[in-house]
Amino acid sequence: MTDHLASSYDLAIFDLDGVVFLIDKPIPGAAEAVERLRAEGTSIAYATNNASRRAADVATLLTGMGVSATPAEVLTSAGAAAALVAEHVEPGSPVLVVGAEALRGEVRDAGLTPVDSADDAPVAVVQGYGPEVGWKILSEAALAVRAGATWYATNTDRTLPSPRGPLPGNGSLIAVLRTALDREPDVVVGKPQPALFTTAASAAGAERPLAIGDRLDTDIQGAVGAGMDSLLVLTGVSGPKDLLAAPAERRPAFVAADLSGLFRPADRAAVPAAEVDGWTVTREGDRAVLDGSGDPVDALRLLCGVTWDGVAPADISAASADATEVLKSWGL
The missing domain is CATH 3.40.50.1000 (HAD superfamily/HAD-like)
Structure with a gap:
């Protein structure tokens, strides 16, 4: 079995808007991610809150974008x-x-x-x-x-x-x-209610489903409510600042910049992270200091460890030029 995050799961449940496409434009890498999962034997489902298209229309839209899909794989609110x-x-x-x-x-x-x-x-x-x-x-x-x-x-x-x-x-x-x-x-009816997730898992006969979404308040909260692991991708609505402030019911198991994160080692996408390459976080009471340089998502995973333990995102400061730039890009 290939050793990456997705290899531990038998079903990938994708949100659509903000994960696979933006309105009518595919997000780069989405088609490749779906096809790689299929080639490795992972079942695919698409669960969307958007009620403006029927399942067959969604499948046609996806196929036209180069993302393989059948109507049976699509669940709509x-x-x-x-x-x-x-x-x-x-x-x-x-x-x-x-x-x-x-x-x-x-x-x-x-x-x-x-x-x-x-x-x-x-x-x-x-x-x-x-x-x-x-x-x-x-x-x-x-x-x-x-x-x-x-x-x-x-x-x-x-x-x-x-x-x-x-x-x-x-x-x-x-x-x-x-x-x-x-x-x-x-x-x-739709997310964050768990029905779309549980229906998708039941239809696929999945024992280890993974939900993939871009919104903490719908995709991730719905997956948590359904008892499923989830991956937040930063290609849609929720951003780093939102994740740092997320309450327990909206916290994903993993975070990645985009769908390529499915093929990283699980411990390099897990959130929160105890340590990561290039970055350090020092906690000083109710404040925290980010130092170093590297992948901004790794810094985010590291910082979630302190913000989810009581440090307000506004009380994070930087000790390096790269840390300053990262926090600024997140609106902190």
């Missing part, structure tokens, strides 16, 4: 939400859909009737991300929830990563209804 609603209402029930056509299709395929007006007496409102979501459908949703419809959210991601920077995500759209209704959704 849209499909999971529609299936969950169908478990709790009568077949054919009207469901008001706030989101993209993909979400309407999932609701329809679950044996329910998609509607877009509160006057249709929907028994549930299902809200997912859609680039065309606007005031009119949000107003209908508010009326339906006030009339007693159960409010399901596919996910609560505040932002979506993009090549131009973070964009408003479904959580930002949910905030509109949250403000109007002065309440939270009744059910949140």
